[in-house]
Amino acid sequence: MTRSHRPGLGAFMFFSVAFMLGVYFTFAAVQGDYGLFRRVEIAAERDALARDMIQLSDQIAQMENLTRRLSDTYLDLDLLDQQARSVLGMIRADEIVIR
Template identity: 65%
Template sequence: MGLLFVGAYFTFAAVQGDYGLFRRIQIEAERDTYQAELDALVAETAQMTLLTRRLSDDYLDLDLLDQQARDRLGYMRADEVILP
């Protein structure tokens, strides 16, 4: 009878315990979520690095500079017409 209880305890611990099957599935799901978040942050960092490089003193992208001046400062050329 005691052997049955010990076996039941170890079976329960293997499934429900801190290091059990359900905890492992939960950890793997969290890992996948964090990996997706990391991938998004890496892509965002790469995009920001590219934009920073394009606006640096060594490499000046006039189209990007024009876009940023329009977006941030509200600049427009004299021959442009803005429609509401």
């Protein structure tokens, strides 16, 4: 008697489990917390934060310049005049205010 040899249930279960594990690890490598998509999101966030840092550095440099120009050792009279006009609402005697 010859019996046809067909794969048993054990082989089917082994390949099913192996396939499911492969699918799971592939999904985790692409979509997971440490996957490719998360890496792209982190890179985009890093670029946005770098742009913000450059903008803030420029603002700090501008504020340091204004602070230095109003210090006791270096007094910029034009800047002092501008600050007095904006903060105190002062005008000179030869100016006309139009509202």
